[in-house]
Amino acid sequence: xxxxxxxxxxxxxxxxxxxxxxxxxxxxxxxDTFRLNFSHGTHDDHAKVHASIRALxxxxxxxxGILQDLQGPKIRVGxxxxxxxxxxxxxxxxxxxxxxxxxxxxxxLPHPEIFAAVAPGQxxxxxxxxxxxxxxxxxxxxxxxxxxxxxxxxxxxxVNFPGTILGLSPLTAKDRADLAFGMKLxxxxxxxxxxxxxxxxxxxRSLVGDGTGLVAKIEKPSAIEHIDDIVRLxxxxxxxRGDLGxxxxxxxxxxRQKEIIRMCRLSVKPVGLLSGSxxxxxxxxxxxxxxxxxxxxxxxxxxxxxxxxxxxxxxxxGALLLQEHKLFRLLFPLxxxxxxxx
Numbered sequence: 001x002x003x004x005x006x007x008x009x010x011x012x013x014x015x016x017x018x019x020x021x022x023x024x025x026x027x028x029x030x031x032d033t034f035r036l037n038f039s040h041g042t043h044d045d046h047a048k049v050h051a052s053i054r055a056l057x058x059x060x061x062x063x064x065g066i067l068q069d070l071q072g073p074k075i076r077v078g079x080x081x082x083x084x085x086x087x088x089x090x091x092x093x094x095x096x097x098x099x100x101x102x103x104x105x106x107x108x109l110p111h112p113e114i115f116a117a118v119a120p121g122q123x124x125x126x127x128x129x130x131x132x133x134x135x136x137x138x139x140x141x142x143x144x145x146x147x148x149x150x151x152x153x154x155x156x157x158x159v160n161f162p163g164t165i166l167g168l169s170p171l172t173a174k175d176r177a178d179l180a181f182g183m184k185l186x187x188x189x190x191x192x193x194x195x196x197x198x199x200x201x202x203x204x205r206s207l208v209g210d211g212t213g214l215v216a217k218i219e220k221p222s223a224i225e226h227i228d229d230i231v232r233l234x235x236x237x238x239x240x241r242g243d244l245g246x247x248x249x250x251x252x253x254x255x256r257q258k259e260i261i262r263m264c265r266l267s268v269k270p271v272g273l274l275s276g277s278x279x280x281x282x283x284x285x286x287x288x289x290x291x292x293x294x295x296x297x298x299x300x301x302x303x304x305x306x307x308x309x310x311x312x313x314x315x316x317x318g319a320l321l322l323q324e325h326k327l328f329r330l331l332f333p334l335x336x337x338x339x340x341x342x
Contacts, residue, residue: 002062008032010067010272013049014040020052027056033065036187038178050185065189067215068182070175072193073168075159077126078108084154087147093133095124097141107153109143113167114159118143125160126153129246162247165222170194171203179207191215191238196222198229205233217274219243224256231263236270 011031017023023034034053036046050066057064081101087093095109102108115138118124124133124145131153133145170192171179182190190208195201195216208214216223216230219240223230231237239260245253257273264271 003030003032008065008272010035010065010274012037012069018045018049018052020056023049023052024056024059027060027064033067033189035067035069035191036182037069038175038182039069039071043178043181046181047185050187066185066187067189067191068178068187069191069217070178070193071172072170072175073172075111075114075161075166076156077153077159078102078110079155080107080153084152086150086152087131087133088150089147091147091150092136093145093147095143095145109159114161115140115143117164117166118161122164123148123162125162125246127151127157129160160247163221165196168194169203170196170200171207176207179204183208183212187212189213189215189236191217193217193219195230196220197226198233201230201233217243218260219247221247224248224260227260227263231260231267231269234269236272237264238272238274240274242274 009031010033011017011026012035013023014037017026026034034049036049038046053064053066077095079100079102081103085102085104085107087104091104093104093107095107096102097112097115098110099106099108118135118138120135120137122135124135124143125131126133130149131147131151132149133147135143135145137144179190190204190212192201192204192215195218201214201216205214213235214233215236215238216234217238217240218224218227218230221244237260239257241253241257244256248256261271
């Protein structure tokens with residue numbers, strides 16, 4: 001079978017979509033490439049999905065892409081006393097390099113590379129930006145900060161540092177093991193998270209080789225500053241809208257996204273959008289995907305190659321998941337019409 005459209009659909013495989021029957025339904029609904037998110041699941045889980053996709057490929061007599069998405073470094077706070085604390089705007093809090101069962105004066109942040117990179121005046125975001133603090137002072141083992149946006153800080157929540165380049169390799173020990181496993185399986189694409197500069201791609205390229213496509217995920221402001229070289233060294237680019245929108249003002253995302261897409265077009269490199277979904281209404285039967293709807297609107301204006309649904313969609317029950325992919329497929333003719341104008 002042949003699909004007469006240039007734009008492609010990338011779908012994340014999760015617990016609700018990992019069965020051979022559901023993979024086939026998703027493929028028939030319009031999916032072109034399946035994303036294996038190595039932030040979750042075991043190697044055995046991914047091997048079973050990989051085998052199912054390759055079997056489906058033989059059955060349909062059509063190539064189906066498999067994208068391995070590496071986890072990358074995860075920066076998180078440590079454990080909090082009683083599991084969580086509430087901080088209010090105007091309060092002062094302290095982050096410490098070591099310790100556990102922290103409170104407002106000793107929130108554990110066990111990442112020494114952060115203490116070496118930050119400076120007073122910079123922002124620190126917790127839990128996808130729900131809590132924002134501004135650094136007011138620091139020492140070798142502590143960071144003092146003023147709470148700008150209050151909220152709840154709980155165990156192991158993620159931390160972002162907008163505008164700060166951290167001395168971290170984008171490939172952790174876990175990523176190296178996962179990458180070796182992916183190469184053994186024979187994935188078609190490898191996506192790298194936490195790309196900050198072009199040099200981050202060089203090590204991955206040496207491990208991936210030339211037979212597998214290397215995708216740079218743009219989710220950090222520093223990556224935008226080095227986008228020329230990143231595009232040059234990668235085989236494709238994926239704009240992670242949700243992650244990028246945490247670290248730069250949300251209203252800036254469409255403009256930066258358009259610039260990246262135009263640059264990839266001029267460089268003849270595939271470019272796509274990774275659009276997450278947030279369930280706005282409790283209960284799957286009435287859910288609406290806010291970020292996904294926003295992603296659709298901007299997607300058609302900017303004309304990308306693939307559009308992806310991330311891991312938050314992978315847990316949606318199958319019927320709703322099929323509805324989302326069918327909507328993508330039905331709306332793609334609008335994208336193809338825009339494409340011809342480029």
